[in-house]
Amino acid sequence: xxxxxxxxxxxxxxxxxxxxxxxxxxxxxxxxxxxxxxxxxxxxxxxxxxxxxxxxxxxxxxxxxxxxxxxxxxxxxxxxxxxxxxxxxxxxxxxxxxxxxxxxxxxxxxxxxxxxxxxxxxxxxxxxxxx
Numbered sequence: 001x002x003x004x005x006x007x008x009x010x011x012x013x014x015x016x017x018x019x020x021x022x023x024x025x026x027x028x029x030x031x032x033x034x035x036x037x038x039x040x041x042x043x044x045x046x047x048x049x050x051x052x053x054x055x056x057x058x059x060x061x062x063x064x065x066x067x068x069x070x071x072x073x074x075x076x077x078x079x080x081x082x083x084x085x086x087x088x089x090x091x092x093x094x095x096x097x098x099x100x101x102x103x104x105x106x107x108x109x110x111x112x113x114x115x116x117x118x119x120x121x122x123x124x125x126x127x128x129x130x131x
Contacts, residue, residue: 001036001109002034002037002111002112002113003036003075003101003104003110004066004112007116008113008129009046011129013050024129035071036066036073037072037110038066038072039074039077039100039104040077043063047063050062084106092122099122102118111125112127115128115130
């Protein structure tokens with residue numbers, strides 16, 4: 001299971017270069033048989049960031065396209081995961097969104113698709129399209 005961080009969805013939506021676009025497509029092809037999970041906090045962050053660039057409705061369409069795939073699902077924050085995230089944020093002084101994403105990854109034994117170093121410091125496995 002690959003847990004998608006907001007950074008991955010933003011890079012996918014707005015690849016910085018053609019090389020990045022190609023690398024993202026290779027990454028998705030390489031992981032073509034795996035399932036992807038998008039924590040609901042990532043949906044919120046994506047709508048905030050992407051909505052500024054492409055508008056709220058278009059950002060909703062983009063996230064909806066991801067979630068319409070049979071291999072992609074949203075992870076709603078439950079109490080156990082919320083408590084785990086709160087403890088991580090308190091103990092490690094990291095943004096709450098990152099703590100939630102790490103907690104989701106731990107709960108599903110997943111790998112986070114991100115280039116944010118907070119995740120490595122919190123001991124979760126990470127992958128990125130440039131690696």
